[in-house]
Amino acid sequence: MKKRRFGLALSLVLAAGTLLSACANNGDKAGDKKGFSVAMVTDVGGIDDKSFNQSAWEGLQKFGEDNGLKKGRGGYDYLQSQSDSDYATNLNKLVRSDYDLIYGIGYLMADAVGQIAEQKPKGKFAIVDSVVNKPNVASITFKENEGSFLVGVVAGLTTKTNKIGFIGGMEIPLIEKFESGFRAGVKAVNPKAKVEVQYAGAFDQADKGKAIASSMYASGVDIIYHAAGATGNGVFSEAKDLKTKDPNREIWVIGVDKDQAPEGVVKAGGKTYNVTLTSMVKRVDVAVYDVAKKTKEGNFPGGKTIEYGLPENGVGIAPTQDNIKPEVLKAVDEWKQKIIKGEVKVPKTREEYKQFEATLK
Amino acid sequence: MSSSRLTNFLVPVLAVLLGVLVGSIVMLVSGYDPIAGYSALLYGAFGDNYYIGETIRQTTPYILAGLAVAFAFRTGLFNIGVEGQLIIGWLASVWVGVAFDLPKVIHLPLAILAAAVAGALWAFIPGFLKAHFKVHEVIITIMMNYIALHVSNAIIRSVLSNQGFKSEKIHETASLQSEFLQSITDYSTLHYGIIVAVIGAIIMWFLLEKTTKGYELRAVGFNQHASHYAGMNVKRNIILAMVISGAFAGVAGAMEGLGTFGNISVKAGFTGIGFDGIAVALIGGNNAFGILLSALLFGALKVGALEMPSSADVPTELVDIVIALIIFFVASSYLIRLLLSRFKKEGK
Numbered sequence: 001m002k003k004r005r006f007g008l009a010l011s012l013v014l015a016a017g018t019l020l021s022a023c024a025n026n027g028d029k030a031g032d033k034k035g036f037s038v039a040m041v042t043d044v045g046g047i048d049d050k051s052f053n054q055s056a057w058e059g060l061q062k063f064g065e066d067n068g069l070k071k072g073r074g075g076y077d078y079l080q081s082q083s084d085s086d087y088a089t090n091l092n093k094l095v096r097s098d099y100d101l102i103y104g105i106g107y108l109m110a111d112a113v114g115q116i117a118e119q120k121p122k123g124k125f126a127i128v129d130s131v132v133n134k135p136n137v138a139s140i141t142f143k144e145n146e147g148s149f150l151v152g153v154v155a156g157l158t159t160k161t162n163k164i165g166f167i168g169g170m171e172i173p174l175i176e177k178f179e180s181g182f183r184a185g186v187k188a189v190n191p192k193a194k195v196e197v198q199y200a201g202a203f204d205q206a207d208k209g210k211a212i213a214s215s216m217y218a219s220g221v222d223i224i225y226h227a228a229g230a231t232g233n234g235v236f237s238e239a240k241d242l243k244t245k246d247p248n249r250e251i252w253v254i255g256v257d258k259d260q261a262p263e264g265v266v267k268a269g270g271k272t273y274n275v276t277l278t279s280m281v282k283r284v285d286v287a288v289y290d291v292a293k294k295t296k297e298g299n300f301p302g303g304k305t306i307e308y309g310l311p312e313n314g315v316g317i318a319p320t321q322d323n324i325k326p327e328v329l330k331a332v333d334e335w336k337q338k339i340i341k342g343e344v345k346v347p348k349t350r351e352e353y354k355q356f357e358a359t360l361k
Numbered sequence: 362m363s364s365s366r367l368t369n370f371l372v373p374v375l376a377v378l379l380g381v382l383v384g385s386i387v388m389l390v391s392g393y394d395p396i397a398g399y400s401a402l403l404y405g406a407f408g409d410n411y412y413i414g415e416t417i418r419q420t421t422p423y424i425l426a427g428l429a430v431a432f433a434f435r436t437g438l439f440n441i442g443v444e445g446q447l448i449i450g451w452l453a454s455v456w457v458g459v460a461f462d463l464p465k466v467i468h469l470p471l472a473i474l475a476a477a478v479a480g481a482l483w484a485f486i487p488g489f490l491k492a493h494f495k496v497h498e499v500i501i502t503i504m505m506n507y508i509a510l511h512v513s514n515a516i517i518r519s520v521l522s523n524q525g526f527k528s529e530k531i532h533e534t535a536s537l538q539s540e541f542l543q544s545i546t547d548y549s550t551l552h553y554g555i556i557v558a559v560i561g562a563i564i565m566w567f568l569l570e571k572t573t574k575g576y577e578l579r580a581v582g583f584n585q586h587a588s589h590y591a592g593m594n595v596k597r598n599i600i601l602a603m604v605i606s607g608a609f610a611g612v613a614g615a616m617e618g619l620g621t622f623g624n625i626s627v628k629a630g631f632t633g634i635g636f637d638g639i640a641v642a643l644i645g646g647n648n649a650f651g652i653l654l655s656a657l658l659f660g661a662l663k664v665g666a667l668e669m670p671s672s673a674d675v676p677t678e679l680v681d682i683v684i685a686l687i688i689f690f691v692a693s694s695y696l697i698r699l700l701l702s703r704f705k706k707e708g709k
Contacts, residue, residue, distance in 0.1 A: 092549070108626070
C-alpha cells in the first residue's frame with residue numbers, strides 16, 4: 001500500500017520534471033547576427049525608477065528606434081538586477097548573447113564591469129557614473145556639480161525663509177558632487193540662505209525620503225533638492241501632502257536626473273498645483289545614445305573617460321520652468337555662461353566648497 | 362516511523378509543485394506564457410556550465426544561512442538575526458582578508474574563522490539576553506540586524522576605505538575564488554565555498570544527531586523545564602545554541618566576502634540571504650540534508666529568474682511570487698498532511 005502511494009507520488013514528480021525540461025531547449029536560440037546590438041544592465045532600481053536607469057533606458061530606446069532595431073536579442077534590451085550579486089551574472093549573460101555594446105548603469109557596477117571586461121576582452125563595455133580603466137571599457141561621467149550649481153541659483157533666489165534642504169541618497173563622492181555644487185550655487189546668489197544637508201542612506205527607500213522631508217519642511221525649509229533616486233519620491237509625496245493640506249503654503253521640491261515635473265502635480269481645493277520648482281537633469285540618455293552611436297560608427301571610445309558637462313548638454317536645468325520667475329531664469333543663464341566660459345569653477349567636493357565659500361567673502 | 366518520514370519528505374515536494382502550479386496560473390492570468398517562463402527559468406538555472414556554476418554559487422550562502430536558522434530552530438530558538446550575523450561575518454572575513462598578509466593555508470581558514478567568530482559574537486548578545494533576562498530572541502535579533510547593517514556601513518566608510526563606498530579587494534591568499542572553477546564554468550563566479558557549505562551541513566548533522574551536546578541542545582529546545590530537571594544547564598545551552606547558529610550565519614557571510622565579491626560595499630539594505638535562509642530551513646524541514654536540497658532550489662530559482670525577462674518576457678517578480686507560494690504551501694503543510702492522511706485512509 002505504502003509503496004504504491006510512494007510510486008504514484010514519484011511518477012507525478014518525474015512527469016512534471018520531464019514536462020518542464022522538454023520545453024527547456026528553446027532558450028538558447030542564437031540571435032540572428034546582422035546589425036548592431038546594444039544592451040544595458042540596471043542596478044536594483046530598475047527601468048521605472050523615474051530617474052537614472054529610466055533615463056538610460058530612454059536613451060537606448062531612442063537609439064534603437066532611430067536605427068531600426070527591435071527590442072530583444074540582436075537589437076536592444078535591458079536586464080534588471082535584483083541584488084548586488086546579479087551584476088556580474090547579468091553582464092555575462094549579455095556578453096554570451098553576443099551584444100556589441102553593453103552598458104553597466106551606475107557606479108555600483110564598476111567592479112563587475114571591470115571583472116567581466118577582463119574575462120571577455122572581445123566584448124565592448126561602457127560604465128555610467130564611474131571610471132573603469134580597461135581598454136574595452138568606455139567610462140561615462142557627468143559634471144553633476146555644474147547642473148546642481150544652477151538649481152542652487154534657482155533655490156537661492158526663490159527661497160523666502162532662507163532655509164533650503166538637500167537630501168542625498170548615500171554619502172559617497174558622487175552625491176557629494178551634487179551637494180557641493182548645490183550649496184555653492186545657493187551661496188553665490190544668496191549668502192544669507194542656509195542649506196541643511198541630510199543623507200537617507202539609501203536610493204530606494206521612499207519612506208525615509210518622506211520622513212526626512214517632513215522634518216525639514218516642519219523646521220521652516222521651503223525648498224528641498226534631492227539627489228536620492230527613488231528615495232526622492234518620498235520627498236515629492238511629503239510636499240504634495242503638505243500642499244493638499246494648505247494650498248497657500250509655498251513649498252518646493254527640486255527634482256534630479258530627469259525632468260521630475262510630472263511627479264509634483266497635485267490637486268488641492270479644486271486647483272492643480274505643481275510642487276516641482278525645477279529639476280537638475282542629468283542626460284544619461286544623451287550620453288548612452290552618444291556612446292552607442294560612436295560605437296556603431298566604429299569609434300568605440302574604449303579605455304577613455306568621457307565627461308558630460310554643461311557645454312555638452314550632459315547636465316542642466318529641466319525644460320519645464322513654469323514655476324521659476326523670469327528674473328531667476330535670467331540669472332541662471334548668466335551663471336551658466338560663466339561656468340561654460342570657465343570664469344566660475346564649481347566645487348566638486350566639500351573641501352573645494354570651503355575654498356569656494358572663502359572666495360565669495 | 363518510515364511513514365512519517367515519507368510525509369516529511371512529501372510535504373515540501375508537494376508544496377513546491379503546488380507553488381509552481383499556482384505560479385503558472387498567476388502567469389496565465391497576467392498574460393504571460395507559463396511554459397516559456399518556466400523553461401527560461403530552467404535554462405537560466407541549469408542550461409549550460411555557466412548557469413550551473415552561477416546556481417551553485419548562489420546556493421552556497423543559502424545552505425549556510427539555512428543551517429543557521431535550522432540549528433536555532435531545532436534547539437527551540439527562532440533566529441531572525443541571521444541576516445545581521447551574515448553581514449557582520451562578511452565584514453570580518455573581508456577585514457581579515459585585507460589586513461593580513463599570510464600564506465594561504467593560514468590566511469583563508471583564518472578569514473573564515475573570523476567570520477564564524479564575528480557571527481557567533483553577534484548572536485551571543487540575543488542568546489545571553491534570552492538566557493538570563495528572558496528577552497524574546499525574535500525582537501532582539503531583528504533589532505540586531507539593523508545595528509549590524511549600519512555598523513558595518515560605518516566601518517566600511519571610515520576604517521576599510523577612505524570615506525568610500527567599498528573596501529579594497531581581499532588578498533589572493535584569503536580568496537575562495539578559483540580560476541579552475543571559473544574556467545570549467547565559462548567564467549561564472551563559482552568558488553570553493555560550496556565545499557565549505559557542504560562541510561557545514563555535515564557538521565550540523567553530526568553535532569545535533571551524534572553528540573551528547575547535540576542531544577542536550579535539542580532537549581532544551583523541546584522542554585526547558587524537563588531538561589533543567591534532568592540536570593542540564595539550560596542557560597548555557599540556550600547561549601551555545603545561538604552562538605553556533607550565529608557562527609553558521611557568519612560563515613555564510615564569508616562566502617560572499619571571500620568568494621563571490623572579494624570585498625564588501627556599503628549596503629543600502631539587507632542582502633536578503635538571511636531572511637531567505639528562514640524559508641530554506643522551513644522547506645528543508647530543518648534537516649541538514651533537506652537544507653542542501655532546498656538551498657539548491659532557492660539558488661536555482663533566483664539565478665534562473667534572471668533569464669526570464671530576456672527570453673520569455675516574464676518579469677522576475679513572478680519568481681518571487683512562486684517562491685512566496687511555495688513558502689505558503691510549506692507553512693500550511695497541515696493542509697497537505699490532512700490531504701495525505703485522507704488519501705491514506707481511502708487507499709485502505
